[in-house]
Amino acid sequence: MEVKIGIAQANKYAMSECGDSIEVTERPRGGVSAILADGQGSGRAAKLTSSMVVHKASSLIAEGARDGAVARAVHDYLYTMKNGKVSSTLTVLSVDLETYTAVFSRNSNCPVIVKLDYGIDVYEQEINSIGVHKHMKPLMHQMPLETGMIFVSYSDGIQAAGRKRGRSMNFDHFLKIIQENQPEDATFIAESILEYALQLDDYRPGDDMTVVVMGVTDSENLHKIRRMGISFPC
Amino acid sequence: MEVKIGIAQANKYAMSECGDSIEVTERPRGGVSAILADGQGSGRAAKLTSSMVVHKASSLIAEGARDGAVARAVHDYLYTMKNGKVSSTLTVLSVDLETYTAVFSRNSNCPVIVKLDYGIDVYEQEINSIGVHKHMKPLMHQMPLETGMIFVSYSDGIQAAGRKRGRSMNFDHFLKIIQENQPEDATFIAESILEYALQLDDYRPGDDMTVVVMGVTDSENLHKIRRMGISFPC
Numbered sequence: 001m002e003v004k005i006g007i008a009q010a011n012k013y014a015m016s017e018c019g020d021s022i023e024v025t026e027r028p029r030g031g032v033s034a035i036l037a038d039g040q041g042s043g044r045a046a047k048l049t050s051s052m053v054v055h056k057a058s059s060l061i062a063e064g065a066r067d068g069a070v071a072r073a074v075h076d077y078l079y080t081m082k083n084g085k086v087s088s089t090l091t092v093l094s095v096d097l098e099t100y101t102a103v104f105s106r107n108s109n110c111p112v113i114v115k116l117d118y119g120i121d122v123y124e125q126e127i128n129s130i131g132v133h134k135h136m137k138p139l140m141h142q143m144p145l146e147t148g149m150i151f152v153s154y155s156d157g158i159q160a161a162g163r164k165r166g167r168s169m170n171f172d173h174f175l176k177i178i179q180e181n182q183p184e185d186a187t188f189i190a191e192s193i194l195e196y197a198l199q200l201d202d203y204r205p206g207d208d209m210t211v212v213v214m215g216v217t218d219s220e221n222l223h224k225i226r227r228m229g230i231s232f233p234c
Numbered sequence: 235m236e237v238k239i240g241i242a243q244a245n246k247y248a249m250s251e252c253g254d255s256i257e258v259t260e261r262p263r264g265g266v267s268a269i270l271a272d273g274q275g276s277g278r279a280a281k282l283t284s285s286m287v288v289h290k291a292s293s294l295i296a297e298g299a300r301d302g303a304v305a306r307a308v309h310d311y312l313y314t315m316k317n318g319k320v321s322s323t324l325t326v327l328s329v330d331l332e333t334y335t336a337v338f339s340r341n342s343n344c345p346v347i348v349k350l351d352y353g354i355d356v357y358e359q360e361i362n363s364i365g366v367h368k369h370m371k372p373l374m375h376q377m378p379l380e381t382g383m384i385f386v387s388y389s390d391g392i393q394a395a396g397r398k399r400g401r402s403m404n405f406d407h408f409l410k411i412i413q414e415n416q417p418e419d420a421t422f423i424a425e426s427i428l429e430y431a432l433q434l435d436d437y438r439p440g441d442d443m444t445v446v447v448m449g450v451t452d453s454e455n456l457h458k459i460r461r462m463g464i465s466f467p468c
Contacts, residue, residue, distance in 0.1 A: 002465055003466040003468060004464070005466065006461075006462070006463055006464075007460070008459060024464055026255075026466075028282065030468070032464075048262065051260070059289050097468055187463040190461075194459065225242060225243065225465075226242070226464075227240075227243075228242075228465075229420070229421040230238070231459075231462075232236065232237040233455035234235045234264070
C-alpha cells in the first residue's frame with residue numbers, strides 16, 4: 001500500500017503571503033496526516049495564525065496525540081493566545097496505520113470529499129471554526145482504510161471561486177475530477193481542482209486557495225522508498 | 235524564481251521505522267527551510283528522537299527564529315529532555331528571502347554540497363552532533379542567493395553505503411550526478427543519489443537513508459502556484 005498526497009496552493013491576487021497553511025506529518029505509531037488551516041483574513045496576519053495552528057497540530061500529532069484531542073488542544077491554544085478574537089479553520093486528514101482507519105477532523109466551512117468503492121461521500125455538516133467559541137468540538141469521522149480511497153479537502157478560496165465575478169463554482173465538476181481519477185493521481189487531482197477555481201476567478205484569486213488530496217493506492221513500492229517533491233515560487 | 239525541493243528516503247533493511255526525519259517549513263519572513271535529523275541508533279527510539287528534533291526546529295523557524303538560534307535551542311532542548319545521553323544530527327538548509335541568501339547550518343558528519351556557477355563546494359568540516367555535548371555550536375554558512383544553485387545533504391546511511399559489504403561509496407559519483415543536473419531536477423538528483431547508495435548496499439540498507447536536494451531555478455511560475463507531491467509507502 002502506498003499513500004499519495006498532492007497539494008496545490010495559490011495566493012490571493014496581489015498578496016505576497018498566503019493565509020492558508022498546510023503541513024504533512026508522519027504519525028509516530030504509523031501513518032501520515034495532512035493538516036490544513038485557513039487563518040482569519042488574508043496576508044501576513046492570516047499567515048501567522050494559520051502557521052501557528054498547523055505547527056501546533058503537527059507537533060501534537062508527532063507526539064502521538066489522537067486527532068480529536070489535537071483539534072481540541074489547538075483550539076484551546078488559539079483561543080488562549082488570541083483571547084478568543086481570531087478564528088481559523090482546521091482540517092486534518094489522517095491515514096492511521098495503528099487502527100488501520102482513515103480519520104478526518106473538520107472545523108471548516110469547506111467539505112471533506114471521500115471517494116470509496118461504491119461512490120463519493122461529501123462531509124459538509126455545519127461546524128464552527130476554531131479560536132473564537134469557548135466550547136468547540138471538531139466533527140470527527142473514521143472509516144476502515146481501503147485501497148482505492150481518495151480524500152479531498154480545500155480552503156475557502158476554492159469554495160468561493162468565481163463568486164466576486166458573479167459565477168458560481170460547479171461542485172459537480174469537482175466530483176467529476178475525483179470520480180475520473182485514481183488514488184495514484186493525487187497531485188493531478190489537486191492541480192485540476194485549483195486550475196478550475198483559478199479559471200473561475202480569471203486567474204486573480206479572490207482569496208487564498210489550497211487543495212489537498214490523499215489517495216490510498218495498492219501499488220507495491222519495492223524498496224519502500226519515500227519521495228517528496230516541492231515547487232515553491234518566490 | 236522558484237525553489238525546487240526533492241527528498242528521497244529509505245529505511246534500514248527490515249526496520250519498519252526510519253530513524254531519520256525530514257521536514258520542510260516556510261519561513262515567516264519569506265523563503266523555505268528543509269530540516270534533516272538522524273537520531274542516534276535505529277528504529278522506534280531513533281525515530282522519536284529525530285522527529286522531536288525536526289519538529290522543534292520547524293516550530294522555531296515558523297516563529298521567526300534565525301537558523302543559528304534554532305540549532306542552539308534545539309540542541310539545548312534535546313540535551314535537557316534526554317539528559318545529555320541521546321545524540322542526533324541536525325542539518326538545516328534555508329533559502330532566506332528576507333536577506334536574499336542561502337543559509338545552512340550543520341551538526342552532522344555528513345557534508346552539505348553546494349553547486350554554484352563556477353563549480354561545486356563541499357562543506358564537511360568536522361562538527362559534533364547535537365544533544366550530548368554541553369557546549370555546542372552549529373557550523374553556519376551564508377552566501378548570496380543565485381539562480382542555478384543546488385544544495386544537497388544526506389544522512390549517515392548514504393555516507394556509509396556499501397561499507398558493510400566491503401565496498402566504498404565513490405563521492406565523485408555524487409558530484410557527477412549533481413554536476414550533470416539542473417536545479418529543476420531536485421527530485422531526480424535526490425532519487426539518483428539514493429538509488430546509487432541502495433545499489434552499494436544490495437538494496438538492503440545498512441542504515442536509514444535520506445537525501446535532500448534544494449534547487450534555485452529562474453523559472454517563472456506564472457500564477458505562483460505551490461505544488462507538493464508525496465509518496466508514502468506503508
